[in-house]
Amino acid sequence: MEMQPIKFYQTGTFTVGNRLLEETQRSVQANMERTNSLNSGHRACQGCGEALGARYAIDAAMRATNNQVIATNATGCLEVFSTPYPETSWQIPWIHSLFGNAAAVATGLAAALRVKGRHDVRVIAQGGDGGTTDIGFGCLSGMFERNDDVLYICYDNEAYMNTGVQRSSATPPAARTATTMPVGPQPGNVFGQGKFLPEIAMAHNIPYVATASVAYLRDLENKVHKAMGIHGARYIHIFVPCPLGWGAPSHDTIRLARLVVETGLFPLFEAEHGEVTSVYNIRKRVPVEEYLKPQRRFAHLFGRKPAVEVLTRIQGLADRNIRKYGLLAAGA
Amino acid sequence: MLKQTEGSHAVAEAVALCRPEVICAYPISPQTHIVEGLGEMVKSGQLQNCEFINVESEFAAMSVAIGASAGGARAYTSTASQGLLFMAEAVYNASGLGLPIVMTLANRAIGAPINIWNDHTDAMSVRDSGWIQLFAETNQEAADLHIQAFRLAEELSIPVMVCMDGFILTHAYERLDIPTQEQVDAYLPPYEPRQVLDPREPVSIGAMVGPEAFMEVRYLAHAKQLQALERIPQLAAEFKAVFGRDSGGLLHTYRCEDAKTIMVALGSVLGTVKDTVDEMRDRGVKIGVLGLTSFRPFPLAVVREALKDAERVVVLEKALAVGIGGIVSTNVRMALSGIHLHGYTVIGGLGGRAITRKSLHHHLGLAIQDKLEAVSFLDLNQEVVERELSREREKRRSGPIAENILRDIGVVAAKIS
Numbered sequence: 001m002e003m004q005p006i007k008f009y010q011t012g013t014f015t016v017g018n019r020l021l022e023e024t025q026r027s028v029q030a031n032m033e034r035t036n037s038l039n040s041g042h043r044a045c046q047g048c049g050e051a052l053g054a055r056y057a058i059d060a061a062m063r064a065t066n067n068q069v070i071a072t073n074a075t076g077c078l079e080v081f082s083t084p085y086p087e088t089s090w091q092i093p094w095i096h097s098l099f100g101n102a103a104a105v106a107t108g109l110a111a112a113l114r115v116k117g118r119h120d121v122r123v124i125a126q127g128g129d130g131g132t133t134d135i136g137f138g139c140l141s142g143m144f145e146r147n148d149d150v151l152y153i154c155y156d157n158e159a160y161m162n163t164g165v166q167r168s169s170a171t172p173p174a175a176r177t178a179t180t181m182p183v184g185p186q187p188g189n190v191f192g193q194g195k196f197l198p199e200i201a202m203a204h205n206i207p208y209v210a211t212a213s214v215a216y217l218r219d220l221e222n223k224v225h226k227a228m229g230i231h232g233a234r235y236i237h238i239f240v241p242c243p244l245g246w247g248a249p250s251h252d253t254i255r256l257a258r259l260v261v262e263t264g265l266f267p268l269f270e271a272e273h274g275e276v277t278s279v280y281n282i283r284k285r286v287p288v289e290e291y292l293k294p295q296r297r298f299a300h301l302f303g304r305k306p307a308v309e310v311l312t313r314i315q316g317l318a319d320r321n322i323r324k325y326g327l328l329a330a331g332a
Numbered sequence: 333m334l335k336q337t338e339g340s341h342a343v344a345e346a347v348a349l350c351r352p353e354v355i356c357a358y359p360i361s362p363q364t365h366i367v368e369g370l371g372e373m374v375k376s377g378q379l380q381n382c383e384f385i386n387v388e389s390e391f392a393a394m395s396v397a398i399g400a401s402a403g404g405a406r407a408y409t410s411t412a413s414q415g416l417l418f419m420a421e422a423v424y425n426a427s428g429l430g431l432p433i434v435m436t437l438a439n440r441a442i443g444a445p446i447n448i449w450n451d452h453t454d455a456m457s458v459r460d461s462g463w464i465q466l467f468a469e470t471n472q473e474a475a476d477l478h479i480q481a482f483r484l485a486e487e488l489s490i491p492v493m494v495c496m497d498g499f500i501l502t503h504a505y506e507r508l509d510i511p512t513q514e515q516v517d518a519y520l521p522p523y524e525p526r527q528v529l530d531p532r533e534p535v536s537i538g539a540m541v542g543p544e545a546f547m548e549v550r551y552l553a554h555a556k557q558l559q560a561l562e563r564i565p566q567l568a569a570e571f572k573a574v575f576g577r578d579s580g581g582l583l584h585t586y587r588c589e590d591a592k593t594i595m596v597a598l599g600s601v602l603g604t605v606k607d608t609v610d611e612m613r614d615r616g617v618k619i620g621v622l623g624l625t626s627f628r629p630f631p632l633a634v635v636r637e638a639l640k641d642a643e644r645v646v647v648l649e650k651a652l653a654v655g656i657g658g659i660v661s662t663n664v665r666m667a668l669s670g671i672h673l674h675g676y677t678v679i680g681g682l683g684g685r686a687i688t689r690k691s692l693h694h695h696l697g698l699a700i701q702d703k704l705e706a707v708s709f710l711d712l713n714q715e716v717v718e719r720e721l722s723r724e725r726e727k728r729r730s731g732p733i734a735e736n737i738l739r740d741i742g743v744v745a746a747k748i749s
Contacts, residue, residue: 088536112400
């Protein structure tokens with residue numbers, strides 16, 4: 001899949017100037033050819049980043065495989081909003097088993113397909129950050145380590161949203177969740193904890209690891225397309241804002257998903273066999289405040305007496321990512 | 333073909349003859365020899381068209397089996413004890429989704445204190461999970477039950493657990509009749525799934541079900557077990573027609589004609605029980621044995637029929653329902669509703685303690701005089717228990733229980749009898 005880096009933004013918005021691209025280079029919401037693997041009519045909240053991410057990721061995988069995709073799904077928002085009995089929004093074969101075993105169920109499916117000689121059919125496992133970085137981590141690491149022919153996609157909205165916004169190991173420092181309340185001497189989630197799973201995935205030396213954000217849909221599609229062209233264990237970690245859990249307006253999902261990248265807090269990159277092979281360059285570096293401020297989960301950092309020290313530490317995390325991954329374009 | 337072989341290896345051979353397509357393996361004693369045997373068969377090419385997957389936990393083992401089964405493959409795994417508990421969530425999930433996975437459970441105690449020896453606590457902990465549970469009395473039956481298990485599981489689309497006593501059966505070498513591939517192929521047709529994940533016909537499996545339909549889905553699991561009550565004896569009869577021997581069925585009775593006392597048990601201990609009963613019969617005691625093969629579904633009607641003319645039933649259990657006593661006996665009493673006979677629960681063999689004829693004679697002797705306590709413990713060293721209780725009365729920080737008791741009895745290494 002060819003991809004032209006997008007350099008056009010509509011003034012005053014965070015929407016990509018899709019119409020300035022050649023038609024073949026556009027990420028298109030709706031057309032006759034789209035499979036709509038996750039169909040409309042599901043029960044996600046308005047502005048749900050996960051629904052958007054899943055729709056684009058699975059449709060891209062369908063395009064890349066001539067519609068030969070089976071998906072497993074960990075318990076979580078995506079599972080609950082897509083399949084309230086007796087309805088389903090999935091147009092593809094899909095299974096939900098448990099919270100912590102989406103990767104292992106996918107391993108079993110891939111084995112079944114191999115033994116049945118169905119080499120054209122590909123398996124994708126999906127989960128939220130809790131199902132991926134916490135409870136499903138053992139099964140995920142096992143799947144990686146065996147290099148099973150599965151693409152695992154984590155939709156990361158940085159907390160357990162389905163159960164009412166509790167902290168996960170993907171929750172960022174200082175963020176308010178129901179279990180890291182903005183009270184006491186260190187309000188919100190503490191510093192020095194948590195894990196960045198893409199790097200742990202890389203440590204397994206699997207063929208392909210990538211991060212993506214729903215603000216960069218063409219990039220997301222491209223990475224899924226690329227992943228489906230590879231056999232073995234693959235991992236894509238997609239940043240998906242959650243208006244409800246973050247206390248952010250529904251219409252800011254794309255804006256936040258872009259700002260997290262432009263600040264450097266969430267690096268977009270690809271890695272093959274444990275080595276970074278490409279990074280998305282930040283075009284216009286943005287201070288972290290711009291990303292944090294619109295979200296009520298960080299409201300305690302602003303108020304009458306801004307938590308300057310905390311903001312400096314968060315800026316430090318962004319700066320570290322920029323340094324570590326070389327996120328600044330030459331001259332930026 | 334007759335051969336001298338280990339119970340575990342016989343099961344591995346029987347499973348291999350069933351042409352499994354995905355086997356997930358995670359080591360835990362005493363089931364390891366089974367998956368080791370299968371792993372070697374796959375690697376050597378003896379068992380073809382089969383994926384052997386070394387997983388990272390029992391939870392993953394059952395989860396991989398779930399995925400494989402939902403993908404239309406015949407899936408098998410094996411576990412024991414803590415492993416079964418670790419996969420418990422997926423055990424319920426497999427039956428809830430109606431996936432015909434077959435699993436061997438090499439029965440072993442559950443800790444703490446950690447103990448690798450045989451009892452039935454593991455199996456009993458998931459007795460209501462929706463799995464069919466069949467208990468093997470001998471290694472021949474263990475091997476045979478696996479062949480019947482795949483047939484039963486796939487016909488009804490529910491998972492089957494074949495329980496065999498850890499070490500006592502799994503590690504025992506004896507002469508066994510290993511069937512031929514032709515026999516097994518004649519008995520077990522290829523797996524035709526009721527539901528399968530396939531892009532040619534997309535379905536969603538595992539939807540969220542609320543109060544409007546959950547009762548019905550759960551009841552269907554029960555209804556299928558009731559169907560199994562009918563199919564299990566039929567499949568055993570068909571098995572005999574092809575393989576020429578009795579194996580399986582709901583239960584077996586032994587010398588129950590005119591018996592006033594009947595001992596109920598399951599698994600390998602039935603051998604010792606039968607020997608004891610023979611000796612008592614020689615002395616003129618009217619006593620018999622009821623061996624349960626199918627614990628889930630529990631054959632209420634057949635058990636009732638077998639026990640209705642007796643005066644007393646003594647249930648020997650290798651598991652303890654802490655806080656009440658018996659598990660099997662509670663089930664047996666369900667079968668006896670309205671029948672007046674004396675019921676006794678004897679808990680024995682926990683953590684691998686040998687169940688001897690001597691001890692059985694003692695307890696059965698008391699039972700036939702109706703002098704046995706309602707719940708009694710075979711060879712329980714009451715003195716050791718009292719010593720620990722008094723220690724706890726005397727001082728707050730009395731220390732770790734198991735270590736105290738081991739110190740009291742001076743055991744430095746595990747001793748079975």
